[in-house]
Amino acid sequence: MKIALIGSGNVATVLGRLIAKNGHQVCQVISREAGNAKLLADELGAGFADFDGVPDRTADLFIIAISDAALENFFVKGALHDKIVVHTAGSVSKDILRNFAHSYGVLYPLQTLRKEMPEIPPIPLLIDGSDDGVTDFIEAFARSISQNVQRVNDEQRLKLHAAAVIVSNFTNHLYAIAEDFCIKENVHFDMLKPLIMETAARVNHASPAKVQTGPAIRKDILTLDKHLRLFTAHPKLRTMYLRLTDSIMNP
Numbered sequence: 001m002k003i004a005l006i007g008s009g010n011v012a013t014v015l016g017r018l019i020a021k022n023g024h025q026v027c028q029v030i031s032r033e034a035g036n037a038k039l040l041a042d043e044l045g046a047g048f049a050d051f052d053g054v055p056d057r058t059a060d061l062f063i064i065a066i067s068d069a070a071l072e073n074f075f076v077k078g079a080l081h082d083k084i085v086v087h088t089a090g091s092v093s094k095d096i097l098r099n100f101a102h103s104y105g106v107l108y109p110l111q112t113l114r115k116e117m118p119e120i121p122p123i124p125l126l127i128d129g130s131d132d133g134v135t136d137f138i139e140a141f142a143r144s145i146s147q148n149v150q151r152v153n154d155e156q157r158l159k160l161h162a163a164a165v166i167v168s169n170f171t172n173h174l175y176a177i178a179e180d181f182c183i184k185e186n187v188h189f190d191m192l193k194p195l196i197m198e199t200a201a202r203v204n205h206a207s208p209a210k211v212q213t214g215p216a217i218r219k220d221i222l223t224l225d226k227h228l229r230l231f232t233a234h235p236k237l238r239t240m241y242l243r244l245t246d247s248i249m250n251p
């Protein structure tokens with residue numbers, strides 16, 4: 001299949017690599033900044049254009065991977081109304097593309113993606129389409145690049161995106177806070193990495209609520225007090241520790 005990518009950031013880059021790896025051709029990269037479009041296009045052996053350029057109408061599918069806010073006012077010269085166009089956002093309705101193309105939908109990667117990642121991780125794809133035929137087309141394409149494809153509507157995708165923020169973005173933020181704490185308190189954050197890996201791996205075989213450990217679930221008040229005293233010098237961390245402890249104690 002011939003694919004045109006609109007956007008050249010993290011998602012466009014990783015999806016572009018995945019698409020090429022699975023035997024499709026990325027024929028064009030279109031981005032706001034021509035230099036960014038060229039960089040990705042050169043890597044993928046594709047043509048490139050900025051938003052004033054002409055879209056490659058030989059593409060079977062246009063994938064728009066630009067920031068959520070930019071999707072609201074998205075416009076590319078050269079009509080794509082008779083092409084199949086999808087966006088990649090978790091919390092934006094598919095219908096944002098209604099005035100842009102007759103056949104439209106969503107190809108949302110439920111994974112954290114960065115163009116610097118050395119390997120492409122498994123990427124579940126949540127898909128949707130403007131009608132059954134379009135959804136079938138998007139699903140067939142999605143299955144050609146991912147083992148894990150689900151049809152979900154706007155509301156279900158929004159809920160999964162919100163949950164994704166909690167399990168990925170929030171967890172990573174807690175790692176960042178813990179790393180900062182370790183640096184300031186002169187202990188090695190690296191020592192925590194096996195614990196991070198084991199905690200994450202556990203979700204594969206148990207419900208998280210069933211495998212909670214630590215002083216809060218044990219209601220170990222003496223230990224909790226010691227930690228809170230230690231965090232007096234780190235007020236933001238102390239507040240977060242109290243809130244999460246309360247949430248664990250009172251689920």
Ligand SMILES: NC(=O)c1ccc[n+]([C@@H]2O[C@H](COP(=O)([O-])OP(=O)(O)OC[C@H]3O[C@@H](n4cnc5c(N)ncnc54)[C@H](OP(=O)(O)O)[C@@H]3O)[C@@H](O)[C@H]2O)c1
Pocket residue numbers: 006007008009010011012031032033034036037065066067068069070088089090108109110111112113114
């Ligand atoms: N990264 C993830 O983990 C992830 C996962 C799932 C879904 N998504 C979704 O995928 C989409 C793209 O995310 P991303 O992580 O790839 O973003 P990103 O790396 O920050 O890249 C943003 C892209 O949007 C373009 N852009 C920014 N502002 C624009 C504007 N005002 N007008 C037109 N283009 C504009 C940029 O073009 P230039 O560089 O040419 O300026 C760039 O190509 C978002 O909807 C996001 O919610 C992201």
